[in-house]
């Protein structure tokens with residue numbers, strides 16, 4: 594294993610609840626919709642615009658809004674989200690992640706971010722982790738969002754590595770599908786049944802380690 598390509602939301606810090614709260618506020622205020630709890634998981638890994646489209650489809654409202662109105666609503670949601678993440682600090686790094694980063698670096702593994710979030714650099718900065726990563730793939734420069742492999746391929750390319758030499762790290766079903774489509778080894782955190790496509794699934798980020806990543810990569814390659 595030469596590289597570890599990380600998702601951000603739900604892997605490095607738990608921002609899924611803030612995304613969901615921001616979408617819920619927007620849906621209530623602008624669309625008169627109450628989002629079911631399942632949406633929190635369904636929107637994981639899905640880009641801002643694609644998330645809004647899913648919400649509009651859920652409400653049977655897909656054709657009621659122009660492209661411009663959709664962009665404006667997505668922008669509004671981002672305003673709510675930015676407010677919610679304002680208070681993030683290094684205390685919000687998920688358990689085991691700081692240790693894992695140290696272990697991977699000690700073994701010369703390159704670290705890259707493959708998040709669908711345009712807020713990834715700002716979040717890493719707030720967590721004090723911006724300088725720990727060798728690269729951050731830019732989601733606005735890839736053609737297709739997760740479950741397409743594009744962002745993971747961009748993450749590997751940004752550290753000049755072949756996908757086969759990399760492990761991808763995810764918490765979302767769409768993200769695990771993206772890693773496998775990129776022909777990388779997939780390490781996932783969360784529900785074993787939901788994330789069954791991954792090469793290994795652990796219940797919490799505290800279970801991540803260099804040894805687990807390396808062993809899983811060896812067995813999957």
Ligand code: G6P
Nearest residue numbers: 602637638639641709710711712
């Ligand atoms: C991550 C989250 C998604 C979010 C997406 C875009 O993948 O899991 O829930 O919609 O990023 O985030 P952004 O910060 O650009 O709106």
Ligand code: MG
Nearest residue numbers: 600602603764
């Ligand atoms: Mg995620």
